[in-house]
Amino acid sequence: MAKYFPLGQVMGFVFSLVLTVVALLVYFMDMSMTTGMIVLLVTAFLQAGLQFIIFMHAGESKDKWSIYSNIVYGFAMVLITILGTLLILLWDM
């Protein structure tokens, strides 16, 4: 039975539950907006990295650099789009 539960993935799952609980602190504790956002950003991106690397095996094939570049490029363009949009429509309007 144990062979169906590899240590890496079990640890990954436990870690992702821990990250979720940490993120929940912003709900249950009284935090400033800035602190809260930092906590959420850190936990969310750690969780995403966890999924990509441990669960999705992004680095296992010979194409790993193409796959990583693809994801990083995607996230970079998303951040540019979101920050640019907010800059234009909210922060500097």
Added chain:
Amino acid sequence: MAKVDHSVPLEYSTEENDLKIFGFWVFLGAEIMLFGTLFAAYFTLVDRTGSGPSGAEIFEITPVLAETFLLLTSSFTIGLAIHAMRLGSKKATLTFMGITLALGLAFLSVEIYEFLHYVHVGAGITVSAFTSILLTTLGTHGLHVTVGFFWGLFIMIQIAKRGLNPETANKSFIFSLYWHFLDVVWIFIFSFIYLKGMM
């Protein structure tokens, strides 16, 4: 049949399989941008509630937590399904996939309950810019889960009928990428829509 390379896992073992996995990663790049755009629109419109309610007024922590743990666990079990597949156990693969889809279905049920709740408290999709973008973002994710449910079901039927071969293994692996990715998206929804909204 095409050439099978036995030095790599079954799902990578033919040239076609290798191409499909790579292509799907590129597709996930497009999905990152799709949800990124929805987030950009959400952050722009989040405070534009018009005469409707705001996020803090309508979000409930219990269903959100339930959804989060259901989806996180299903992401874990689909990972186990792929691990079992690499060990060559058809039965274990099908069991873990079955659990994954059951969890997915449970997630969808809670989400449908949540949507009905929103409509009930006067936050239907046509009420304000905020409710429009909220329900569209959640709905796009929910639609992905729904499509994934049927896709996973079809793959289970094929594994049951045809066994684990390069083709079914490849499909299962790609499906697992999709399912994990939906979990990634949910983490961002959970953090930046719900938790930030209730902070």
Added chain:
Amino acid sequence: MEFFERFMIPHPSFLIYVSMVLIVLVSIALVGVITYFKLWGYLWREWITTVDHKKIGIMYLLMALLMLFRGGVDAIMLRYQLSMPENTFLDAQHYNEVFTTHGVVMILFMAMPFITFFFNFLVPLQIGARDVAFPRLNNLSFWLFFMGAMLFNLSFVVGGSPDAGWTSYFPLADVEFSKSVGTNYYMIAIQIAGIGTLMTGINFITTIMKMRAPGMTLFKMPMFTWSALIANLIVVFAFPVLTVALAMGAMDRLFDTQFFAIGNGGMDMLWANLFWVWGHPEVYILILPAFGIFSEIISTFSRRNLYGYNSMVWSMIVISVFAFTVWTHHFFTMGQGAFTNSIFSITTMAIAIPTGVKIFNWMFTLYKGKIEFTTPMLYAVHFIPLFTLGGVTGVMLAMSAADYQYHNTMFLVAHFHNVIIPGVVYAMLAGLTFYWPKMFGFMLNEKIGKATVWVMSTGFLLAFMPMYITGLDGQARRMYTYSESTGFTTLNMVSFVGAGIMAVSFIMLVWNIWYSFKNSPRNIGSDPWNARGLEWATHTPIPAYNFAITPDITDSTSEAFWDMKHKGTEIFKGDIKKIHMPNYSGVPFIMSCGFFLLGFSLIFSMWIPAIVGLIVVLACMAYRSFEKDHGYYIPEEEVKATEKQYEKRGAK
């Protein structure tokens, strides 16, 4: 009766009735001809279900030329309307419809399929592959594009054309101000075609990254393949933005959501923002492959290798990132602060640098080259100065403070036509002339070809230079008329004459195709231009499997065919073996028909047929999931026999 009223044109005119009759007559004639010559089976077997990248490419080409004609007629109508003050040829509403469809058709249904034609036809040949990574997906991409384009064109005769500009800004595009179904057509037809484009993007990135011939490292790829890789990368990350924006726009119109509506918190500016987050990268999606084509042509006819290969590649990689950082320059006047505008002014000017690098590289390639003025080369030589002019006016527009003067004037219209026509259109026509013999086995007439280029450039200059002047003098774009006292009359008349001359050049192009088809010799071999890239190492016409032996370019450079001819580098090593090929399939076509039904029904809010269309789409996907499709093999003997035939005909 009430049911049918919704399909009527809200603003009918004599011209629309004429085109209705023409469409019906042409359709009947087409069906008649196909039936008379018993071509239905042939069409289905050889074209509709094909997964061969060369045939799919040719179908894209046909669509692009057809749409070029349609968009061109729109352009002539616009210019005629403005050629005289207070002209009554078109009324305001009709003028709005014509400039809207002119923009959409030219960008999305002419330029996009034209570059996709080159991706399809050239990329697998240039990298030594048998087909694209996902041949069947490629077929689906084409049919989705086709259905989207047809749906959009249907708006002209059923229900009314979109009339809110090709940018379709809200709140104008919302139901309150655009009451006809025209804007529904816009939102849904472009969506369907866009899904096809996204799939093309995924397909070609995978093809280029995974299917290159042995020995072809990334920095040994032909320049066009590089430009295709970068353009498709931008497609994959830009088109989802359009998908979301169109979906939101369609929901606002059909389901009464509040994204862009006035009141209830909606924000019309969000549409403009999202549209251009896609729209600016789209510009680079069009222009980069054009640069790739010119690079191939300029090095071929300068008879030397391309100057600065590495800087060409890096400039494109830089563009792929910068393309996503400049979009605000399309709406400097929308109301955001000077700080934001300054940032985007700077990024916009910065993106001119990598483009400038490319211009210099082409000029250094020409320098000390043995230049041969063929038709494709003539296009390229006209392109460099004309495009630079467009680039310079672009930098003028990039200055946000000055943009308040230029914004929404004819100056802007002149600018973007000045980059798109000499940039994209010239590249497409140059490439078409250049690769024509590879596709069809005969050359286009050089004399008519060169005359076409000169006529086109003359027409272009006459049509668009006056607009710079009237624009600076304050003539607004998208206005259907002006009064005589503005003093715009003469220049607008010159513009119309120029547009007419450009129309003549396109007729010359068609005449050239016909004339050459009748008169050109057919024994031209497989390398009539003394070209350089791997794509010329195939036979003419190209066999279904492209290369009998997969080329190995370990010992060659990015110009493998040139090395083979002049340095004797061996690229076809080993023996002929059986070749694996993908099966043809009709499912993508049926699925696209489902999309057409779904789209058409949504446009008219007819829910039951929409659900039927959706079911067809989903059923095709389910069928695909369960289907066993392993392709087939062309046996070794058959490949050998085919190759023998080519040898007998004296190829190579």
